[in-house]
Amino acid sequence: MLKNKSVVSIDDVSDEDILEVFKVSDQMSKLISEGKKSEILSSRIMATFFYEPSTRTRLSFESAMHRLGGSVISVSEASSSSVAKGETLADTIRMADAYSDVIVIRHPLEGSARLASKFSSKPVVNAGDGAGQHPTQTLLDLYTIKKEFGKLDGLKISMVGDLKYGRTVHSLIRALSRFDVEINLISPSILRIPQHVMSRLPARTKITISDNIEEDIENSDVFYVTRIQKERFTDQNEYRSVIGSYSIDGGLAGKMKKNAILMHPLPRIDEIAPEVDYMPQARYFKEAANGIPVRMALLSMILGGE
Numbered sequence: 001m002l003k004n005k006s007v008v009s010i011d012d013v014s015d016e017d018i019l020e021v022f023k024v025s026d027q028m029s030k031l032i033s034e035g036k037k038s039e040i041l042s043s044r045i046m047a048t049f050f051y052e053p054s055t056r057t058r059l060s061f062e063s064a065m066h067r068l069g070g071s072v073i074s075v076s077e078a079s080s081s082s083v084a085k086g087e088t089l090a091d092t093i094r095m096a097d098a099y100s101d102v103i104v105i106r107h108p109l110e111g112s113a114r115l116a117s118k119f120s121s122k123p124v125v126n127a128g129d130g131a132g133q134h135p136t137q138t139l140l141d142l143y144t145i146k147k148e149f150g151k152l153d154g155l156k157i158s159m160v161g162d163l164k165y166g167r168t169v170h171s172l173i174r175a176l177s178r179f180d181v182e183i184n185l186i187s188p189s190i191l192r193i194p195q196h197v198m199s200r201l202p203a204r205t206k207i208t209i210s211d212n213i214e215e216d217i218e219n220s221d222v223f224y225v226t227r228i229q230k231e232r233f234t235d236q237n238e239y240r241s242v243i244g245s246y247s248i249d250g251g252l253a254g255k256m257k258k259n260a261i262l263m264h265p266l267p268r269i270d271e272i273a274p275e276v277d278y279m280p281q282a283r284y285f286k287e288a289a290n291g292i293p294v295r296m297a298l299l300s301m302i303l304g305g306e
């Protein structure tokens with residue numbers, strides 16, 4: 001049960017919670033498609049702190065809260081808050097705790113959302129902590145896959161790109177390891193998935209590491225592409241050495257199975273060519289749109305009821 005709980009890691013969301021998120025997301029999708037709005041959170045306030053840039057996560061969280069009848073207060077960049085005067089994260093969160101009912105935070109440092117949760121009596125939701133995790137992206141990724149295939153078990157899912165710094169991958173691989181899926185990892189050698197992520201996966205997890213993108217794109221049910229996270233590199237020469245490592249163009253996407261889907265948490269830079277947007281496999285904009293019903297579901301589960 002997620003009631004009054006923080007969601008800092010995908011591990012904070014149980015298997016039962018994931019199924020409930022799917023169920024409630026379907027209800028929220030129906031509400032949206034009917035052009036209706038809910039008032040279930042009309043007395044609730046969400047505070048958002050985005051200390052790193054965001055389009056999808058911030059706007060979809062705020063849209064979700066509005067669609068549930070709730071209110072939103074937000075800090076869109078650290079420089080516009082008292083952080084610029086030297087205030088600590090702990091003190092900032094203490095204030096948000098007093099002013100709101102749920103706190104959504106994106107921060108450049110791994111572990112920051114967990115730290116924030118220690119200083120708040122209200123639930124804290126991690127909207128991305130550095131190269132750590134992005135659990136709500138994972139929920140919408142799982143929901144997107146489930147909606148497409150009607151299941152997660154039995155699928156072959158390839159993850160491509162920056163697996164070292166890509167927090168969406170770190171959360172998603174943990175979540176997928178709970179299902180009977182085949183996971184295939186494709187990245188430049190310097191951007192392999194960190195050992196601390198791999199070592200926490202159950203021993204039964206079926207993982208392959210590959211460098212044959214053409215063969216993998218033909219065989220995968222889900223091809224999950226990620227951006228090289230330029231902002232996380234301490235050595236820009238290292239970044240320059242991996243720019244443009246993977247680019248999915250129409251020719252490559254055309255090799256995908258008929259019912260396979262191409263996903264990307266977005267933003268994309270040059271990993272997927274614009275021509276692919278019009279191909280039947282492209283699912284990344286639908287994936288991003290699913291952020292609304294999924295975040296509505298999550299907020300209603302955390303804040304709803306008595």
Ligand code: CP
Nearest residue numbers: 054055056057265266
């Ligand atoms: N997927 C995602 O986190 O996008 P934003 O950085 O735009 O929020």
